[in-house]
Amino acid sequence: MDITATVSAAGSGAGTPTGTVTFDFGDGTPTVTAPVTGGTATVTHAWASTSGSPYALTAGYSGDADFSPSTATGMQTVGQAATTTAVASSPDPSVTGQPVSITATVSAAAPAAGTPTGTVTFDFGDGTPATLTSLSDGVARITHTYTAAGGPYTVTALYLGNDSFSSSSGGDTQTVGKAATTTAVVSSPDPTVVGQLTTVTASVASVAPGAGALSGTVTFNFGDGSPTLTAPVSNGLAVVTHAYGSTAGSPFAITATYDGDANFTSSSGSDTQTVGKAATTTSVISSPDPTVVGQSTTLTASVASVVPGAAAPTGTVTFSFGDGTPSTTTTLSDGIATVAHTYTTTSGSPFPLTAIYNGDANFTSSSAGDSQTVGRAATTTAVVSSPDPSVAGQAVTLTAMVAAVAPGAGTPTGTVTFSFGDGTSAGTATLSGGTATVTHTYATRSGSPFAITATYNGDANFTASTGNDTQTLTKNASTTTVTSTPDPSVSGGTVTIRATVSSAAGTPTGTVTFSFGDGTSTATATLSGGVATVTHPYTTTTGSPFTVTATYGGDASFNGSTGTDTQTVTRATTSTTVISTPNPSTTGDRVTVTATVVPVAPATGTPTGTVTLAITGRSPQTVPLVNGTASASFNPLPKGTHLVTGNYNGDVSFAPSSGTTLQTVN
Structure with missing residues (x-):
């Protein structure tokens, strides 16, 4: 502000003083001297503080040749100057983690002048604590890093004022975007083999000027068609493990995609993983071991991957049995291949076994060996004689059957020695089949x-064994034949049954027992000249044809024997006679009709069943036979001659027949 001192002549003096005036502002600042011109001296002064206000002003006139010095005082009141605060941030926009420089410029508002001092409080609008910063040359500077994308954030700078300057505030906005990222992916170990775990690590980092701790997940694609895996990001890393199950497609393209989060953009990285065939080991065992000739043994090959490889190899295993037979190739299942083999000889035992795994697209081949010991199989010998029993002087065939005892199998060869038990020399025969x-x-x-003994003498593949039997010499055999006559016969007719017993060694004697097959009692007859005869009447056809059996009971020289025949019995012919009484009758008489049914020779017996009796003009009546007779009564008939009939309907043993008569009515 301008401060003016007016110097004038006092009292009777006159004129305009010249010289200088020295000003003291009362605030401790240096005095200022100004020339007096036209009786005034003027200076400009700005009080930098209100501290001490009101200030005492002093103007001291120095005098000149014509005027004496003089002094004048006054008071100056100084209030706080108004201020303005302007805020700016740079760069704007920024990204997450990027440092932002925020500047607050505090200025005195006209007419005030000077440079405000003191402090400015910054509020960044992101929830972080406000920060107090001192002014320097009217400017407060601070750097702030926004850790979350968003906004625009409101930035406020509050100048707190001082003794000379009042407080003020200003504001700005800051936009924070997501920070870019980079993703790098590596796999270790690389290369691997099928089934070996490799660790895939994705390193996710922010791209400058972005910074901060990343969160979220990384999605891994292994390039082999398997499902993707997602892992969380921790300290900038996401880690998964993966085992490749095949070499098909190697080297595999691995992709790691950071999925981004609220503050960081997504990114991806790639790598390759080379996968080779895994080594394998093959082991082979046979069970049972040892075996015997013809016994089946099972060879089992176990194929496994060699660490660090994993998973079950596939493909085939070729087995070689060491006995000259063709090798066999079998498919693996869960790493196991089995085959059964039967050794047919001991020659070459123990036999070398070889199992060769032929490898596949993912596993290398490997092989293993074992041995199989094969011993001679046990045998059983059975001997039978035929015919047994036999008679003296009759040739008997002795048969020895030699077989392997399970689990052995095959057909023994060599010879069998027979001992007959009667003191004669043994006999030897060669096995065939x-x-x-x-x-x-x-x-x-x-x-x-x-006592018969058959001793098998063994061979290279089968052990010896012995079998026993006995041969009985008995009485001579006989044969019995049966005939019946007449055949067929009729019910009630008598049949002659003849048994003939014969033998190559003579004429048997004794008795023959006959069974007729109709439930009647047996009959016994004595042989004469080798022949026995009986007669038997069959009274029914039920059961026909009947089995006739003749059993010869044997005697001191001949064994018994049996013969059979069949006898067919048919229904017997019958004759039916009819009479009517009274005959003649009158128109008032009831007429009784009687039918009598009898068998026709040679049949015998009494027919049963029913007879249908009829008279012309009257309803027929069917009545049962009783002791061969059936009767019925009819109502009186008109005058004339009437035909009377009787029809026998037959039964199981007797055939139907009919008879007639005439009835006269007067």
Whole structure:
């Protein structure tokens, strides 16, 4: 402000003083001297503070040649100057984590002048604590980093004022966008083999000027068609493990995609993973071991991947049995291949076994060996003689059957030695198809039954064994034949049954028992000249044809025997006679009709069943036979001659027949 001192002559003096006036502003600042011109001296002064207000002003006139010095005082009141605060941020917009420079410029508002001092409080609008910063040359500067994208955030700078300047505030906005990111991906180890775990690590970082801790997830694509995996980001890293199940497609393109979060943009990175075939080991065992000739043994090959490889190899295993037979190739299932093999000889035992895994697209081949010991199979020998029993002087065939005992199998070869048990020399026969036969004739029954022994002498593949039997010499055999006559016969007719018993060794004696097959009692007849005869009447056709059995009971020299025949019995012919009484009758008489049914020779017996009786003009009546007779009564008839009929309807044993008569009515 301008301060003016007016110097004038005092009292009777006159004129205009010249010289200088020295001003003291009362605020401790240096005095200022100004020339007096036209009786006034003027200076300009700005009080920098209100501290001390009101200030004491002093103007001291220095005098000149014509005027003496003089002094004048006054008071100056100084109030706080108004201020303005302007806020600016740079860069704007920024990204998450990027430092932002915020400047608050505080200025005195006209007419005030000077440079405000003091402090400015910054509020960044993002919820972080306000920050107090001192002014320097009227400017307060601070750097702030926004950690979250969003906005625009309202930035406020509050100048707190001082003794000389009043407070003021200003504002601005700051827009914060998502920070860009980069994603790098590596896999380790690389290369791997099928089934080996590789660790895939994605490193996610913000791109300058962005900064801060990233969150969210990374999605991994392994390039082999398997499902993607998602892992959280922690300290800028996301980690997963993956095992490749195949070499098909190697090297595989790995992609790691950071999915972004509220403050950081997404990004992706890629790598490749080379996957080679995994090594394998093959083991082979046989069970059971040892075996015997013909016994099946199971060879089992176990194929496994060698660490760090994993998973079950597929493909085939080729088995070699070491006995000259063709090798066999079998498919793996869950890493296991099995095959059954039967050794047919001991020659070469123990046999070397080899299992070769042929590999596949993902696993290398490998092989293993074992051995199989094969011993001779046990045998059983069975011996039978035929015919048994036999008679002295009759040739008997002895048959020895040699078989392997389970689990052995196959057909033994070699020879069998036969001992006949009657003191004669043993006989030896060669096996053919497991069977050896000899023929021997026993000269006497003395010693019967004879002990027969068949000894199999073994061969390279089968052990020896022995079988036993006995041979009985008995009485001579007989044969019985049966005939019946007449055949067929009729019900009630008598049949002659003849049994003939014969033998190559003579004429049997004794008795024959006959069974007729109709439920009647048996009959016994004595042989004469080898023949026995009986007669038997069959009284029914039920059961026809009947089985006739003749059983010869044997005697001291001949064994018994049995023969059979069949006898067919048909229904017997019948004759029916009819009479009517009274005959003649009158028109008032009831007429009784009687039918009598009898068998026709040679049949015998009494027919049963029903007879249908009829007279012309009257309803027929069917009545049962009683002791061969049936009767019925009819109402009186008109005059004339009437035909009377009786029709026998037959039964199971007797055939139908009919008879007639005439009835005269007067």
